[in-house]
Amino acid sequence: MLAVKVPKREAERTRRKLIELGVLAKGYAVKREGDFVLFPVIGEVEGFELVEAEFERLERKPHSYREVVEVPEGVKPLLPSSFDIIGDIAIIELPAELMEYGEAIGGAILKVHRHIKAVFAKGSRVSGEYRVRGLVHLAGERRTETLHRENGIRLALDVARVYFSPRLATERMRIFKKAQPGEIVFDMFAGVGPYSILLAKKVRRVFAVDLNPWAVRYLEENLRLNKTGNVVPILGDVRKVAGKVEADRVIMNLPKFADRFLREAMLSVRDGGVVHYYGFGPEEDLFSEHEAKIKAAARELGFKVEFLGERKVRPYAPRQFNIAIDFRVLK
């Protein structure tokens, strides 16, 4: 094929120029010949010595496990285009038709994503008070403990024993940006501490509660890992703690049941303080039901609420979204 031949010392400048002109042929290895370098090109280029040469094809690295996985053609359209990565563990949601090919799918993920060491399929929906899900091992190490990095913090956790979603990283950063130095924060459903530890970098103190002993165990480990000294971890039911703290900001990250804890949140926030409420809502009317519950809880306590903002956080199920509502409580 056609090639541009230049002395070695001009190689880098030439490479950049050929890319800029859009004539460098892709997928071939550049060739060295004595003191010269040969670049494959897709057409004639003025101002350079042109020669004919043969080039070795570069092997293109697959971008997706779907390019290398060995499953029958008929089920290929069902292969998910994405999966969650928590630390070095991948968690994929497979339709029932693909479960019998789980090992091949897991193996393909390990092959393409070298930093992933274990692959699991979601075995059940997130359920129960602890909000954990069943997992089915597909490939790699039979290990569910990992170290996840997010928003500049490190989180040790066991994906089989605690709730954790990497998809909330942006939402947590949004709350971090709203928080103010000097604030007291009440993280009512803290898990392993992704909100608490991030916010602790900015605010005065965080009270972090969780019912799941494993979550609090990892939360304590994560406080050490991140050298966080201003988070108070509390193991237990948040109902027992509510009303004993007076927070400037309350985080209610329990979308499935947050509405049941509105009274506790409102009793724990100071006059004029802010609550970040999470829920699930149908696409056609995301917020109304939650707004009504928030207003009712305030009315029962003789408080008022001022809605500050509402958002979709992420898709949750078909036509269902995880939503967030920020409101101020006026006492």
Ligand SMILES: C[S@@+](CC[C@H](N)C(=O)[O-])C[C@H]1O[C@@H](n2cnc3c(N)ncnc32)[C@H](O)[C@@H]1O
């Ligand atoms: C959806 S997870 C959120 C965890 C964490 N905020 C995060 O972003 O990863 C909800 C957490 O609330 C905890 N939880 C559920 N009911 C609770 C209660 N009554 N009191 C305290 N924690 C509770 C669960 O154990 C779980 O860890």
